[in-house]
Amino acid sequence: MLSEDFFTQQTSTLKNCMDILPQEVVFVDNDFTILWMNKSKKKQHSKLRVGMKCFEAFNFTAQCDFCLASQTLKIGSCIKNPVCLMTGRKKNKPRHMNIMITPVNLAKGQADGYIEVVDNVEALYQSYNQLEYLNREYESVIYALSHDLRSPLISIEGFLRKLQKNDQAAKDHALFEHCVSRIHANVEIMNNLVNVLLDTSRIITGKLDLQEVDMEEFIKHIVGDLHMRAGENNTQITMKGSFGVEKCDKIRVQQVFSNLIGNALKHSKNTNELKIEIGCDGTVYWVKDNGPGMSPEIQEKLFEPFTQTTKIDPNSYGMGMNIVYKIIQKHKGDIWLESQEGKGTTVFFTLRVDSAD
Amino acid sequence: MDYRQLETILLVEDNEDHIEHTVDALYEGGLVNKIIVIKDGKSALEYMYRQGEYSDPKKSPRPCIILLDVKLPKMTGFEILKTLKNDPELKVIPIILLTTTCNKEDIERGARLGVNDYIVKPVEFDSFMHKVKGLGKYWALISNLTNN
Numbered sequence: 001m002l003s004e005d006f007f008t009q010q011t012s013t014l015k016n017c018m019d020i021l022p023q024e025v026v027f028v029d030n031d032f033t034i035l036w037m038n039k040s041k042k043k044q045h046s047k048l049r050v051g052m053k054c055f056e057a058f059n060f061t062a063q064c065d066f067c068l069a070s071q072t073l074k075i076g077s078c079i080k081n082p083v084c085l086m087t088g089r090k091k092n093k094p095r096h097m098n099i100m101i102t103p104v105n106l107a108k109g110q111a112d113g114y115i116e117v118v119d120n121v122e123a124l125y126q127s128y129n130q131l132e133y134l135n136r137e138y139e140s141v142i143y144a145l146s147h148d149l150r151s152p153l154i155s156i157e158g159f160l161r162k163l164q165k166n167d168q169a170a171k172d173h174a175l176f177e178h179c180v181s182r183i184h185a186n187v188e189i190m191n192n193l194v195n196v197l198l199d200t201s202r203i204i205t206g207k208l209d210l211q212e213v214d215m216e217e218f219i220k221h222i223v224g225d226l227h228m229r230a231g232e233n234n235t236q237i238t239m240k241g242s243f244g245v246e247k248c249d250k251i252r253v254q255q256v257f258s259n260l261i262g263n264a265l266k267h268s269k270n271t272n273e274l275k276i277e278i279g280c281d282g283t284v285y286w287v288k289d290n291g292p293g294m295s296p297e298i299q300e301k302l303f304e305p306f307t308q309t310t311k312i313d314p315n316s317y318g319m320g321m322n323i324v325y326k327i328i329q330k331h332k333g334d335i336w337l338e339s340q341e342g343k344g345t346t347v348f349f350t351l352r353v354d355s356a357d
Numbered sequence: 358m359d360y361r362q363l364e365t366i367l368l369v370e371d372n373e374d375h376i377e378h379t380v381d382a383l384y385e386g387g388l389v390n391k392i393i394v395i396k397d398g399k400s401a402l403e404y405m406y407r408q409g410e411y412s413d414p415k416k417s418p419r420p421c422i423i424l425l426d427v428k429l430p431k432m433t434g435f436e437i438l439k440t441l442k443n444d445p446e447l448k449v450i451p452i453i454l455l456t457t458t459c460n461k462e463d464i465e466r467g468a469r470l471g472v473n474d475y476i477v478k479p480v481e482f483d484s485f486m487h488k489v490k491g492l493g494k495y496w497a498l499i500s501n502l503t504n505n
Contacts, residue, residue: 143460147428150457154478155374162381182374 024118072101096125144306152186208249215243240279264289288346294339364421369401379480386482398432442471
């Protein structure tokens with residue numbers, strides 16, 4: 001016959017096993033008193049103690065309305081549920097988890113209770129979201145590539161056929177020249193597109209060349225470069241606010257400003273007295289214009305690759321804002337915009353390079 | 358042959374090379390119809406509604422068929438398609454969408470908006486005539502074929 005020591009020993013072994021699990025495990029009485037919890041649970045909820053009521057951990061005075069445990073006790077069978085709780089001081093940090101609650105008889109003669117096992121799947125959830133985003137991006141790149149790379153191919157094929165078919169082509173120098181020069185032009189289009197894609201890929205996979213940059217001097221230099229282009233359009237480019245020293249990849253951030261200012265210039269060709277303001281309040285940078293603005297549909301897709309809804313510039317592939325987004329993302333910053341049709345657009349962004357790689 | 362009687366084909370395409378190849382293909386196949394080329398979406402609608410520089414019906418006749426590129430400056434092919442197919446008078450004019458790939462989404466989107474058919478570029482005479490035949494416009498164009 002098994003002795004009581006045997007059961008004590010088995011219980012101890014079981015508790016040790018549960019202590020090394022990454023999942024949070026807690027044994028609770030049916031009046032919601034915590035009887036035991038493993039190390040993962042203690043680590044996650046430092047205020048939780050054996051003997052206290054489980055709902056006290058969430059600053060409730062009675063059992064929660066959404067309590068899965070009371071449902072388990074009521075129906076007498078196991079409940080498995082994916083749950084998302086907002087955590088943190090401001091309740092703005094989502095925590096995705098899978099919760100499993102099993103009703104048990106804790107010991108002979110005692111009231112029924114339950115075991116709760118919480119599997120934190122936040123990292124998995126984030127990875128899934130990231131993967132979904134990358135999948136969508138991959139699909140749109142493939143879609144755009146199939147269009148934008150095929151277009152010059154169709155042209156090249158057409159000119160080659162023309163050369164092949166036309167007996168006069170060998171004799172007709174002008175026709176020959178025309179076909180060859182168009183083939184060259186289309187090869188260049190394809191080459192440029194491939195370069196844009198390679199550049200995007202380098203931003204994603206490459207490392208940032210970080211350095212301390214005096215942003216005021218730096219932006220003055222960029223504005224100077226763009227001044228010639230802006231001058232054609234009676235455009236004013238001004239700087240506003242306080243620009244400090246920022247740790248960033250100078251070449252990449254120059255690309256951000258050039259793309260944003262370049263976009264404002266490109267889309268505002270019909271705007272009289274175009275005004276572009278480059279600003280910073282010490283944390284947030286912005287590029288503001290009084291151009292035509294964007295419809296909500298365009299705003300929604302603006303940062304996705306190949307998002308030209310209509311072609312304004314035949315040499316553009318709609319990758320500029322996607323590249324900007326990726327550079328900001330690489331600097332651990334955020335980017336967002338405010339735009340109203342007929343009133344202009346302001347693109348805001350931050351650079352949180354201290355936490356970047 | 359009296360060219361004034363010929364039916365007009367409207368080609369809405371911005372890529373100069375594709376215009377050249379399409380026009381070449383149709384003329385080399387023997388069509389003698391007038392092909393009017395419009396290079397952006399906004400102008401295509403102005404043409405169809407006879408606005409601005411297209412207000413004279415003699416200079417801007419209604420086309421018997423429209424070849425419409427998907428990606429266009431100022432307004433996409435889908436936007437033009439939607440506008441024309443929602444117009445009680447103009448919706449009868451067959452529209453063939455020109456795409457660079459046989460992308461399912463583009464084809465389905467075109468179908469939802471009422472497109473009559475589509476051609477994957479490059480436009481070739483045989484495939485064009487095959488589509489035209491399906492649209493019942495074959496004889497309107499074939500009667501204008503040259504003998505060569």
